[in-house]
Amino acid sequence: MIKIFFLYIITMLTLLYATVPETEIGINMGVVSTKNSNGSKFENPTFGLSYQNNSYVISPRVDLEYVNLKREQADSFIKASINGVYEYENKTNISPYVVAGIGYEKVNGETKDIIESHAFVQGGAGLRMDIKDGYSAKVEGRMLQILGGKDENNEAIFTAGLTIPLNYKKTVVKKRVIKPIKVIERIKPIIIREPKIIYSNNNECSIKISASDFDRDGVEDRLDQCPNTPCNFSVDGYGCPIKATLKIHFASNSSTIRDSSMIKVEEFADFLLKNRGSMVTIVGHTDSVGSASLNKSLSYRRANSVVQALIARGISSSRVHAEGKGESMPIASNKTEEGKAKNRRIEAILSYPRRRR
Incomplete structure:
Protein backbone atom coordinates (compact mmCIF):
# COMPACT_ATOMS: atom_id res chain seq x y z
CA MET A 1 0.00 0.00 0.00
CA ILE A 2 2.77 2.42 0.89
CA LYS A 3 4.71 1.61 -2.30
CA ILE A 4 1.60 2.20 -4.42
CA PHE A 5 0.98 5.52 -2.64
CA PHE A 6 4.51 6.84 -3.31
CA LEU A 7 4.46 5.56 -6.92
CA TYR A 8 1.24 7.49 -7.53
CA ILE A 9 2.70 10.67 -6.06
CA ILE A 10 5.90 10.41 -8.16
CA THR A 11 3.80 9.96 -11.32
CA MET A 12 1.62 13.00 -10.56
CA LEU A 13 4.59 15.24 -9.76
CA THR A 14 6.36 14.20 -12.97
CA LEU A 15 3.29 15.09 -15.05
CA LEU A 16 3.33 18.59 -13.54
CA TYR A 17 6.75 19.19 -15.11
CA ALA A 18 5.21 20.12 -18.46
CA THR A 19 3.36 23.13 -17.07
CA VAL A 20 5.35 24.45 -14.08
CA PRO A 21 8.80 25.99 -14.69
CA GLU A 22 11.85 25.84 -12.42
CA THR A 23 10.77 22.73 -10.51
CA GLU A 24 12.62 19.97 -8.71
CA ILE A 25 11.97 16.69 -6.90
CA GLY A 26 13.77 15.80 -3.69
CA ILE A 27 14.55 12.33 -2.30
CA ASN A 28 15.29 12.35 1.43
CA MET A 29 16.20 9.90 4.18
CA GLY A 30 16.70 10.51 7.87
CA VAL A 31 15.68 9.83 11.43
CA VAL A 32 12.84 11.03 13.67
CA SER A 33 12.56 11.44 17.43
CA THR A 34 8.91 11.28 18.57
CA LYS A 35 9.16 11.77 22.34
CA ASN A 36 11.42 14.65 23.32
CA SER A 37 10.39 15.54 26.89
CA ASN A 38 13.33 13.58 28.30
CA GLY A 39 15.76 14.20 25.46
CA SER A 40 15.67 13.34 21.77
CA LYS A 41 16.14 9.77 20.59
CA PHE A 42 16.61 9.62 16.82
CA GLU A 43 15.75 5.95 16.31
CA ASN A 44 12.82 5.99 13.86
CA PRO A 45 13.91 5.88 10.20
CA THR A 46 12.09 8.06 7.65
CA PHE A 47 11.93 8.23 3.86
CA GLY A 48 10.40 11.12 1.96
CA LEU A 49 9.75 12.81 -1.36
CA SER A 50 9.38 16.53 -1.99
CA TYR A 51 8.25 18.66 -4.92
CA GLN A 52 9.39 22.31 -5.03
CA ASN A 53 8.57 25.17 -7.41
CA ASN A 54 11.42 27.73 -7.42
CA SER A 55 9.61 30.41 -9.44
CA TYR A 56 8.90 32.55 -6.37
CA VAL A 57 10.86 34.38 -3.67
CA ILE A 58 9.33 32.01 -1.12
CA SER A 59 9.27 28.65 -2.93
CA PRO A 60 6.24 26.40 -2.29
CA ARG A 61 7.18 22.82 -1.41
CA VAL A 62 5.03 19.70 -0.94
CA ASP A 63 6.48 16.99 1.32
CA LEU A 64 5.39 13.36 1.65
CA GLU A 65 7.08 11.27 4.33
CA TYR A 66 6.91 7.75 5.73
CA VAL A 67 8.20 7.05 9.27
CA ASN A 68 8.73 3.50 10.56
CA LEU A 69 8.18 3.52 14.33
CA LYS A 70 10.22 1.48 16.80
CA ARG A 71 9.12 0.76 20.37
CA GLU A 72 6.05 3.00 19.96
CA GLN A 73 2.34 2.35 20.48
CA ALA A 74 1.78 2.54 16.72
CA ASP A 75 3.26 1.04 13.54
CA SER A 76 4.13 3.98 11.32
CA PHE A 77 3.35 7.56 10.20
CA ILE A 78 2.47 8.87 6.77
CA LYS A 79 2.79 12.66 6.65
CA ALA A 80 1.81 15.18 3.99
CA SER A 81 2.60 18.89 4.29
CA ILE A 82 2.66 22.16 2.35
CA ASN A 83 5.64 24.41 3.13
CA GLY A 84 7.34 27.65 2.14
CA VAL A 85 11.13 27.77 1.61
CA TYR A 86 13.22 30.96 1.69
CA GLU A 87 16.81 30.66 0.52
CA TYR A 88 19.56 33.12 1.48
CA GLU A 89 21.72 33.93 -1.54
CA ASN A 90 25.47 34.34 -1.29
CA LYS A 91 28.57 34.00 -3.47
CA THR A 92 29.30 30.36 -2.61
CA ASN A 93 27.72 27.09 -3.76
CA ILE A 94 26.27 26.50 -0.28
CA SER A 95 23.03 28.33 0.54
CA PRO A 96 21.29 28.27 3.94
CA TYR A 97 17.49 28.29 3.96
CA VAL A 98 14.52 28.27 6.32
CA VAL A 99 11.31 26.28 5.92
CA ALA A 100 7.88 26.36 7.59
CA GLY A 101 4.53 24.79 6.86
CA ILE A 102 1.42 22.85 7.91
CA GLY A 103 0.33 19.28 7.29
CA TYR A 104 -1.45 16.14 8.45
CA GLU A 105 -0.01 13.01 10.04
CA LYS A 106 -1.81 9.67 9.50
CA VAL A 107 -0.92 7.13 12.19
CA ASN A 108 -1.08 3.46 11.20
CA GLY A 109 -1.96 1.20 14.14
CA GLU A 110 -2.82 4.16 16.38
CA THR A 111 -3.62 3.89 20.09
CA LYS A 112 -6.66 5.94 21.14
CA ASP A 113 -5.92 8.95 23.34
CA ILE A 114 -2.19 8.16 23.23
CA ILE A 115 -0.93 8.35 19.68
CA GLU A 116 -3.48 9.33 17.02
CA SER A 117 -3.71 11.02 13.62
CA HIS A 118 -3.59 14.84 13.82
CA ALA A 119 -2.75 18.00 11.91
CA PHE A 120 0.59 19.66 12.65
CA VAL A 121 2.75 22.73 12.07
CA GLN A 122 6.49 22.57 11.51
CA GLY A 123 9.53 24.75 10.98
CA GLY A 124 13.23 24.34 10.50
CA ALA A 125 16.39 25.21 8.60
CA GLY A 126 18.83 23.57 6.25
CA LEU A 127 21.78 23.87 3.89
CA ARG A 128 21.67 23.40 0.12
CA MET A 129 24.90 22.60 -1.75
CA ASP A 130 24.89 22.91 -5.54
CA ILE A 131 26.64 19.95 -7.17
CA LYS A 132 26.40 20.06 -10.99
CA ASP A 133 23.87 20.49 -13.80
CA GLY A 134 21.13 21.67 -11.43
CA TYR A 135 21.54 18.78 -8.94
CA SER A 136 22.09 19.64 -5.30
CA ALA A 137 22.48 17.97 -1.90
CA LYS A 138 20.55 19.04 1.18
CA VAL A 139 20.64 18.55 4.94
CA GLU A 140 17.69 19.74 6.98
CA GLY A 141 16.46 19.81 10.55
CA ARG A 142 12.83 20.46 11.58
CA MET A 143 10.66 20.55 14.68
CA LEU A 144 7.05 19.38 14.31
CA GLN A 145 4.28 20.34 16.71
CA ILE A 146 1.11 18.22 16.83
CA LEU A 147 -2.15 20.20 16.97
CA GLY A 148 -4.67 18.72 19.39
CA GLY A 149 -2.63 15.70 20.50
CA LYS A 150 -2.41 14.50 24.10
CA ASP A 151 0.83 12.54 24.32
CA GLU A 152 2.77 12.82 21.07
CA ASN A 153 3.26 16.59 21.43
CA ASN A 154 6.21 17.13 19.12
CA GLU A 155 8.75 15.49 16.85
CA ALA A 156 12.33 16.28 15.91
CA ILE A 157 13.35 15.40 12.35
CA PHE A 158 16.76 15.29 10.68
CA THR A 159 17.10 14.41 6.98
CA ALA A 160 19.65 14.43 4.17
CA GLY A 161 18.96 13.98 0.49
CA LEU A 162 19.34 14.86 -3.17
CA THR A 163 17.29 17.25 -5.33
CA ILE A 164 16.78 16.49 -9.02
CA PRO A 165 15.86 19.28 -11.48
CA LEU A 166 12.96 18.52 -13.81
CA ASN A 167 13.78 20.97 -16.61
CA TYR A 168 17.50 21.70 -16.48
CA LYS A 169 19.07 22.32 -19.90
CA LYS A 170 22.79 21.80 -20.09
CA THR A 171 24.72 24.10 -22.39
CA VAL A 172 27.51 22.41 -24.32
CA VAL A 173 30.26 24.87 -25.22
CA LYS A 174 32.77 23.78 -27.81
CA LYS A 175 36.35 24.41 -26.79
CA ARG A 176 38.28 26.56 -29.18
CA VAL A 177 41.73 25.40 -30.25
CA ILE A 178 44.13 28.30 -30.05
CA LYS A 179 47.34 27.92 -31.99
CA PRO A 180 50.41 29.27 -30.24
CA ILE A 181 51.92 32.34 -31.87
CA LYS A 182 55.16 34.11 -31.33
CA VAL A 183 54.62 37.16 -29.19
CA ILE A 184 57.02 40.07 -29.07
CA GLU A 185 56.69 41.68 -25.66
CA ARG A 186 56.31 45.40 -25.58
CA ILE A 187 56.41 47.76 -22.67
CA LYS A 188 52.82 48.67 -21.91
CA PRO A 189 52.02 52.17 -20.68
CA ILE A 190 50.57 52.38 -17.19
CA ILE A 191 47.08 53.84 -17.33
CA ILE A 192 45.68 55.25 -14.10
CA ARG A 193 41.89 55.14 -14.15
CA GLU A 194 39.73 57.14 -11.81
CA PRO A 195 37.52 54.96 -9.60
CA LYS A 196 33.91 54.83 -10.78
CA ILE A 197 30.92 54.52 -8.49
CA ILE A 198 28.66 51.70 -9.66
CA TYR A 199 24.87 51.80 -9.19
CA SER A 200 24.88 55.12 -7.39
CA ASN A 201 23.93 58.36 -9.05
CA ASN A 202 26.97 60.33 -10.15
CA ASN A 203 25.19 62.75 -12.47
CA GLU A 204 25.50 60.39 -15.45
CA CYS A 205 21.72 59.96 -15.80
CA SER A 206 19.67 62.63 -17.54
CA ILE A 207 17.19 64.62 -15.43
CA LYS A 208 13.61 63.45 -16.14
CA ILE A 209 11.49 65.34 -13.58
CA SER A 210 11.82 68.57 -11.63
CA ALA A 211 11.01 66.98 -8.24
CA SER A 212 13.61 65.37 -5.98
CA ASP A 213 14.87 62.25 -7.81
CA PHE A 214 18.28 60.99 -6.60
CA ASP A 215 18.74 58.19 -9.16
CA ARG A 216 17.03 60.18 -11.94
CA ASP A 217 14.71 57.34 -12.96
CA GLY A 218 11.65 59.62 -13.24
CA VAL A 219 10.08 58.58 -9.90
CA GLU A 220 10.10 60.99 -6.93
CA ASP A 221 12.29 59.95 -4.01
CA ARG A 222 9.30 59.87 -1.63
CA LEU A 223 7.65 57.23 -3.85
CA ASP A 224 10.80 55.43 -5.03
CA GLN A 225 11.11 51.95 -3.47
CA CYS A 226 14.35 51.21 -5.37
CA PRO A 227 16.37 54.43 -4.89
CA ASN A 228 19.63 53.27 -6.56
CA THR A 229 18.43 52.12 -9.97
CA PRO A 230 21.15 52.23 -12.68
CA CYS A 231 20.65 54.59 -15.61
CA ASN A 232 20.18 51.88 -18.22
CA PHE A 233 17.08 50.36 -16.61
Whole structure:
Protein backbone atom coordinates (compact mmCIF):
# COMPACT_ATOMS: atom_id res chain seq x y z
CA MET A 1 0.00 0.00 0.00
CA ILE A 2 2.77 2.42 0.89
CA LYS A 3 4.71 1.61 -2.30
CA ILE A 4 1.60 2.20 -4.42
CA PHE A 5 0.98 5.52 -2.64
CA PHE A 6 4.51 6.84 -3.31
CA LEU A 7 4.46 5.56 -6.92
CA TYR A 8 1.24 7.49 -7.53
CA ILE A 9 2.70 10.67 -6.06
CA ILE A 10 5.90 10.41 -8.16
CA THR A 11 3.80 9.96 -11.32
CA MET A 12 1.62 13.00 -10.56
CA LEU A 13 4.59 15.24 -9.76
CA THR A 14 6.36 14.20 -12.97
CA LEU A 15 3.29 15.09 -15.05
CA LEU A 16 3.33 18.59 -13.54
CA TYR A 17 6.75 19.19 -15.11
CA ALA A 18 5.21 20.12 -18.46
CA THR A 19 3.36 23.13 -17.07
CA VAL A 20 5.35 24.45 -14.08
CA PRO A 21 8.80 25.99 -14.69
CA GLU A 22 11.85 25.84 -12.42
CA THR A 23 10.77 22.73 -10.51
CA GLU A 24 12.62 19.97 -8.71
CA ILE A 25 11.97 16.69 -6.90
CA GLY A 26 13.77 15.80 -3.69
CA ILE A 27 14.55 12.33 -2.30
CA ASN A 28 15.29 12.35 1.43
CA MET A 29 16.20 9.90 4.18
CA GLY A 30 16.70 10.51 7.87
CA VAL A 31 15.68 9.83 11.43
CA VAL A 32 12.84 11.03 13.67
CA SER A 33 12.56 11.44 17.43
CA THR A 34 8.91 11.28 18.57
CA LYS A 35 9.16 11.77 22.34
CA ASN A 36 11.42 14.65 23.32
CA SER A 37 10.39 15.54 26.89
CA ASN A 38 13.33 13.58 28.30
CA GLY A 39 15.76 14.20 25.46
CA SER A 40 15.67 13.34 21.77
CA LYS A 41 16.14 9.77 20.59
CA PHE A 42 16.61 9.62 16.82
CA GLU A 43 15.75 5.95 16.31
CA ASN A 44 12.82 5.99 13.86
CA PRO A 45 13.91 5.88 10.20
CA THR A 46 12.09 8.06 7.65
CA PHE A 47 11.93 8.23 3.86
CA GLY A 48 10.40 11.12 1.96
CA LEU A 49 9.75 12.81 -1.36
CA SER A 50 9.38 16.53 -1.99
CA TYR A 51 8.25 18.66 -4.92
CA GLN A 52 9.39 22.31 -5.03
CA ASN A 53 8.57 25.17 -7.41
CA ASN A 54 11.42 27.73 -7.42
CA SER A 55 9.61 30.41 -9.44
CA TYR A 56 8.90 32.55 -6.37
CA VAL A 57 10.86 34.38 -3.67
CA ILE A 58 9.33 32.01 -1.12
CA SER A 59 9.27 28.65 -2.93
CA PRO A 60 6.24 26.40 -2.29
CA ARG A 61 7.18 22.82 -1.41
CA VAL A 62 5.03 19.70 -0.94
CA ASP A 63 6.48 16.99 1.32
CA LEU A 64 5.39 13.36 1.65
CA GLU A 65 7.08 11.27 4.33
CA TYR A 66 6.91 7.75 5.73
CA VAL A 67 8.20 7.05 9.27
CA ASN A 68 8.73 3.50 10.56
CA LEU A 69 8.18 3.52 14.33
CA LYS A 70 10.22 1.48 16.80
CA ARG A 71 9.12 0.76 20.37
CA GLU A 72 6.05 3.00 19.96
CA GLN A 73 2.34 2.35 20.48
CA ALA A 74 1.78 2.54 16.72
CA ASP A 75 3.26 1.04 13.54
CA SER A 76 4.13 3.98 11.32
CA PHE A 77 3.35 7.56 10.20
CA ILE A 78 2.47 8.87 6.77
CA LYS A 79 2.79 12.66 6.65
CA ALA A 80 1.81 15.18 3.99
CA SER A 81 2.60 18.89 4.29
CA ILE A 82 2.66 22.16 2.35
CA ASN A 83 5.64 24.41 3.13
CA GLY A 84 7.34 27.65 2.14
CA VAL A 85 11.13 27.77 1.61
CA TYR A 86 13.22 30.96 1.69
CA GLU A 87 16.81 30.66 0.52
CA TYR A 88 19.56 33.12 1.48
CA GLU A 89 21.72 33.93 -1.54
CA ASN A 90 25.47 34.34 -1.29
CA LYS A 91 28.57 34.00 -3.47
CA THR A 92 29.30 30.36 -2.61
CA ASN A 93 27.72 27.09 -3.76
CA ILE A 94 26.27 26.50 -0.28
CA SER A 95 23.03 28.33 0.54
CA PRO A 96 21.29 28.27 3.94
CA TYR A 97 17.49 28.29 3.96
CA VAL A 98 14.52 28.27 6.32
CA VAL A 99 11.31 26.28 5.92
CA ALA A 100 7.88 26.36 7.59
CA GLY A 101 4.53 24.79 6.86
CA ILE A 102 1.42 22.85 7.91
CA GLY A 103 0.33 19.28 7.29
CA TYR A 104 -1.45 16.14 8.45
CA GLU A 105 -0.01 13.01 10.04
CA LYS A 106 -1.81 9.67 9.50
CA VAL A 107 -0.92 7.13 12.19
CA ASN A 108 -1.08 3.46 11.20
CA GLY A 109 -1.96 1.20 14.14
CA GLU A 110 -2.82 4.16 16.38
CA THR A 111 -3.62 3.89 20.09
CA LYS A 112 -6.66 5.94 21.14
CA ASP A 113 -5.92 8.95 23.34
CA ILE A 114 -2.19 8.16 23.23
CA ILE A 115 -0.93 8.35 19.68
CA GLU A 116 -3.48 9.33 17.02
CA SER A 117 -3.71 11.02 13.62
CA HIS A 118 -3.59 14.84 13.82
CA ALA A 119 -2.75 18.00 11.91
CA PHE A 120 0.59 19.66 12.65
CA VAL A 121 2.75 22.73 12.07
CA GLN A 122 6.49 22.57 11.51
CA GLY A 123 9.53 24.75 10.98
CA GLY A 124 13.23 24.34 10.50
CA ALA A 125 16.39 25.21 8.60
CA GLY A 126 18.83 23.57 6.25
CA LEU A 127 21.78 23.87 3.89
CA ARG A 128 21.67 23.40 0.12
CA MET A 129 24.90 22.60 -1.75
CA ASP A 130 24.89 22.91 -5.54
CA ILE A 131 26.64 19.95 -7.17
CA LYS A 132 26.40 20.06 -10.99
CA ASP A 133 23.87 20.49 -13.80
CA GLY A 134 21.13 21.67 -11.43
CA TYR A 135 21.54 18.78 -8.94
CA SER A 136 22.09 19.64 -5.30
CA ALA A 137 22.48 17.97 -1.90
CA LYS A 138 20.55 19.04 1.18
CA VAL A 139 20.64 18.55 4.94
CA GLU A 140 17.69 19.74 6.98
CA GLY A 141 16.46 19.81 10.55
CA ARG A 142 12.83 20.46 11.58
CA MET A 143 10.66 20.55 14.68
CA LEU A 144 7.05 19.38 14.31
CA GLN A 145 4.28 20.34 16.71
CA ILE A 146 1.11 18.22 16.83
CA LEU A 147 -2.15 20.20 16.97
CA GLY A 148 -4.67 18.72 19.39
CA GLY A 149 -2.63 15.70 20.50
CA LYS A 150 -2.41 14.50 24.10
CA ASP A 151 0.83 12.54 24.32
CA GLU A 152 2.77 12.82 21.07
CA ASN A 153 3.26 16.59 21.43
CA ASN A 154 6.21 17.13 19.12
CA GLU A 155 8.75 15.49 16.85
CA ALA A 156 12.33 16.28 15.91
CA ILE A 157 13.35 15.40 12.35
CA PHE A 158 16.76 15.29 10.68
CA THR A 159 17.10 14.41 6.98
CA ALA A 160 19.65 14.43 4.17
CA GLY A 161 18.96 13.98 0.49
CA LEU A 162 19.34 14.86 -3.17
CA THR A 163 17.29 17.25 -5.33
CA ILE A 164 16.78 16.49 -9.02
CA PRO A 165 15.86 19.28 -11.48
CA LEU A 166 12.96 18.52 -13.81
CA ASN A 167 13.78 20.97 -16.61
CA TYR A 168 17.50 21.70 -16.48
CA LYS A 169 19.07 22.32 -19.90
CA LYS A 170 22.79 21.80 -20.09
CA THR A 171 24.72 24.10 -22.39
CA VAL A 172 27.51 22.41 -24.32
CA VAL A 173 30.26 24.87 -25.22
CA LYS A 174 32.77 23.78 -27.81
CA LYS A 175 36.35 24.41 -26.79
CA ARG A 176 38.28 26.56 -29.18
CA VAL A 177 41.73 25.40 -30.25
CA ILE A 178 44.13 28.30 -30.05
CA LYS A 179 47.34 27.92 -31.99
CA PRO A 180 50.41 29.27 -30.24
CA ILE A 181 51.92 32.34 -31.87
CA LYS A 182 55.16 34.11 -31.33
CA VAL A 183 54.62 37.16 -29.19
CA ILE A 184 57.02 40.07 -29.07
CA GLU A 185 56.69 41.68 -25.66
CA ARG A 186 56.31 45.40 -25.58
CA ILE A 187 56.41 47.76 -22.67
CA LYS A 188 52.82 48.67 -21.91
CA PRO A 189 52.02 52.17 -20.68
CA ILE A 190 50.57 52.38 -17.19
CA ILE A 191 47.08 53.84 -17.33
CA ILE A 192 45.68 55.25 -14.10
CA ARG A 193 41.89 55.14 -14.15
CA GLU A 194 39.73 57.14 -11.81
CA PRO A 195 37.52 54.96 -9.60
CA LYS A 196 33.91 54.83 -10.78
CA ILE A 197 30.92 54.52 -8.49
CA ILE A 198 28.66 51.70 -9.66
CA TYR A 199 24.87 51.80 -9.19
CA SER A 200 24.88 55.12 -7.39
CA ASN A 201 23.93 58.36 -9.05
CA ASN A 202 26.97 60.33 -10.15
CA ASN A 203 25.19 62.75 -12.47
CA GLU A 204 25.50 60.39 -15.45
CA CYS A 205 21.72 59.96 -15.80
CA SER A 206 19.67 62.63 -17.54
CA ILE A 207 17.19 64.62 -15.43
CA LYS A 208 13.61 63.45 -16.14
CA ILE A 209 11.49 65.34 -13.58
CA SER A 210 11.82 68.57 -11.63
CA ALA A 211 11.01 66.98 -8.24
CA SER A 212 13.61 65.37 -5.98
CA ASP A 213 14.87 62.25 -7.81
CA PHE A 214 18.28 60.99 -6.60
CA ASP A 215 18.74 58.19 -9.16
CA ARG A 216 17.03 60.18 -11.94
CA ASP A 217 14.71 57.34 -12.96
CA GLY A 218 11.65 59.62 -13.24
CA VAL A 219 10.08 58.58 -9.90
CA GLU A 220 10.10 60.99 -6.93
CA ASP A 221 12.29 59.95 -4.01
CA ARG A 222 9.30 59.87 -1.63
CA LEU A 223 7.65 57.23 -3.85
CA ASP A 224 10.80 55.43 -5.03
CA GLN A 225 11.11 51.95 -3.47
CA CYS A 226 14.35 51.21 -5.37
CA PRO A 227 16.37 54.43 -4.89
CA ASN A 228 19.63 53.27 -6.56
CA THR A 229 18.43 52.12 -9.97
CA PRO A 230 21.15 52.23 -12.68
CA CYS A 231 20.65 54.59 -15.61
CA ASN A 232 20.18 51.88 -18.22
CA PHE A 233 17.08 50.36 -16.61
CA SER A 234 13.48 51.24 -17.36
CA VAL A 235 11.41 51.26 -14.15
CA ASP A 236 7.85 50.66 -13.00
CA GLY A 237 5.63 53.02 -11.02
CA TYR A 238 7.45 52.10 -7.82
CA GLY A 239 10.81 53.15 -9.25
CA CYS A 240 12.01 49.53 -9.41
CA PRO A 241 13.94 48.24 -12.45
CA ILE A 242 12.01 46.05 -14.89
CA LYS A 243 14.10 45.91 -18.09
CA ALA A 244 17.57 46.66 -19.40
CA THR A 245 19.85 45.71 -22.27
CA LEU A 246 23.05 44.23 -20.89
CA LYS A 247 26.14 45.18 -22.90
CA ILE A 248 27.50 41.65 -23.03
CA HIS A 249 29.37 40.45 -26.11
CA PHE A 250 30.16 36.93 -27.32
CA ALA A 251 32.65 35.29 -29.63
CA SER A 252 31.39 35.08 -33.22
CA ASN A 253 28.72 32.35 -33.70
CA SER A 254 29.39 31.20 -30.13
CA SER A 255 27.84 31.36 -26.68
CA THR A 256 31.20 32.06 -25.02
CA ILE A 257 31.13 35.41 -23.21
CA ARG A 258 34.08 37.60 -24.13
CA ASP A 259 36.49 38.35 -21.28
CA SER A 260 35.92 42.07 -21.77
CA SER A 261 32.21 41.59 -20.97
CA MET A 262 32.65 39.68 -17.70
CA ILE A 263 32.77 42.97 -15.76
CA LYS A 264 29.19 43.62 -16.96
CA VAL A 265 28.12 40.21 -15.69
CA GLU A 266 29.72 40.89 -12.30
CA GLU A 267 28.11 44.32 -12.04
CA PHE A 268 24.69 42.87 -12.79
CA ALA A 269 25.23 40.02 -10.27
CA ASP A 270 26.18 42.57 -7.58
CA PHE A 271 23.08 44.57 -8.44
CA LEU A 272 20.83 41.50 -8.05
CA LEU A 273 22.45 40.58 -4.70
CA LYS A 274 21.73 44.07 -3.41
CA ASN A 275 18.18 44.13 -4.82
CA ARG A 276 16.51 40.93 -3.65
CA GLY A 277 12.89 40.03 -4.27
CA SER A 278 12.98 40.06 -8.07
CA MET A 279 12.78 37.20 -10.56
CA VAL A 280 14.99 37.62 -13.63
CA THR A 281 14.56 36.40 -17.20
CA ILE A 282 17.65 36.68 -19.40
CA VAL A 283 16.49 36.92 -23.03
CA GLY A 284 18.81 36.43 -26.01
CA HIS A 285 18.23 38.02 -29.43
CA THR A 286 20.07 37.76 -32.76
CA ASP A 287 20.06 39.46 -36.16
CA SER A 288 18.58 37.76 -39.26
CA VAL A 289 21.82 36.31 -40.63
CA GLY A 290 21.47 32.51 -40.91
CA SER A 291 18.42 30.29 -40.46
CA ALA A 292 15.69 31.13 -37.93
CA SER A 293 16.11 27.80 -36.09
CA LEU A 294 19.88 28.22 -35.68
CA ASN A 295 19.43 31.82 -34.51
CA LYS A 296 16.85 30.76 -31.92
CA SER A 297 19.20 28.06 -30.62
CA LEU A 298 22.16 30.47 -30.50
CA SER A 299 20.13 33.15 -28.70
CA TYR A 300 19.07 30.65 -26.01
CA ARG A 301 22.62 29.34 -25.54
CA ARG A 302 23.94 32.87 -25.13
CA ALA A 303 21.23 33.77 -22.62
CA ASN A 304 21.91 30.55 -20.71
CA SER A 305 25.65 31.35 -20.61
CA VAL A 306 24.76 34.61 -18.84
CA VAL A 307 22.43 32.74 -16.44
CA GLN A 308 25.16 30.24 -15.54
CA ALA A 309 27.67 33.07 -15.04
CA LEU A 310 25.24 34.82 -12.65
CA ILE A 311 24.66 31.59 -10.70
CA ALA A 312 28.44 31.14 -10.41
CA ARG A 313 28.56 34.61 -8.82
CA GLY A 314 26.05 33.86 -6.07
CA ILE A 315 22.63 34.39 -7.67
CA SER A 316 20.19 31.63 -6.74
CA SER A 317 19.21 29.37 -9.64
CA SER A 318 15.59 29.80 -8.50
CA ARG A 319 15.73 33.51 -9.46
CA VAL A 320 17.08 33.38 -13.01
CA HIS A 321 16.23 31.50 -16.19
CA ALA A 322 17.02 31.87 -19.87
CA GLU A 323 14.94 32.38 -23.00
CA GLY A 324 15.96 32.62 -26.64
CA LYS A 325 13.94 34.69 -29.14
CA GLY A 326 16.30 34.40 -32.10
CA GLU A 327 15.59 36.96 -34.81
CA SER A 328 11.86 37.26 -34.02
CA MET A 329 11.99 40.56 -32.06
CA PRO A 330 14.26 43.07 -33.85
CA ILE A 331 14.55 46.62 -32.54
CA ALA A 332 16.21 47.95 -35.71
CA SER A 333 16.43 47.14 -39.40
CA ASN A 334 18.48 44.07 -40.35
CA LYS A 335 19.35 45.69 -43.67
CA THR A 336 22.26 47.66 -42.20
CA GLU A 337 25.26 46.59 -40.14
CA GLU A 338 24.34 49.13 -37.47
CA GLY A 339 20.84 47.71 -37.22
CA LYS A 340 22.14 44.13 -37.02
CA ALA A 341 24.47 45.12 -34.18
CA LYS A 342 21.52 46.58 -32.22
CA ASN A 343 19.46 43.42 -32.74
CA ARG A 344 22.24 41.18 -31.36
CA ARG A 345 21.54 41.82 -27.69
CA ILE A 346 20.95 40.33 -24.24
CA GLU A 347 18.04 41.74 -22.24
CA ALA A 348 17.28 41.36 -18.54
CA ILE A 349 13.59 41.42 -17.59
CA LEU A 350 12.76 41.70 -13.89
CA SER A 351 9.47 40.88 -12.21
CA TYR A 352 8.33 41.05 -8.60
CA PRO A 353 6.08 38.13 -7.53
CA ARG A 354 5.49 39.79 -4.14
CA ARG A 355 4.70 43.32 -5.27
CA ARG A 356 5.91 46.07 -2.98
CA ARG A 357 3.29 48.26 -1.33
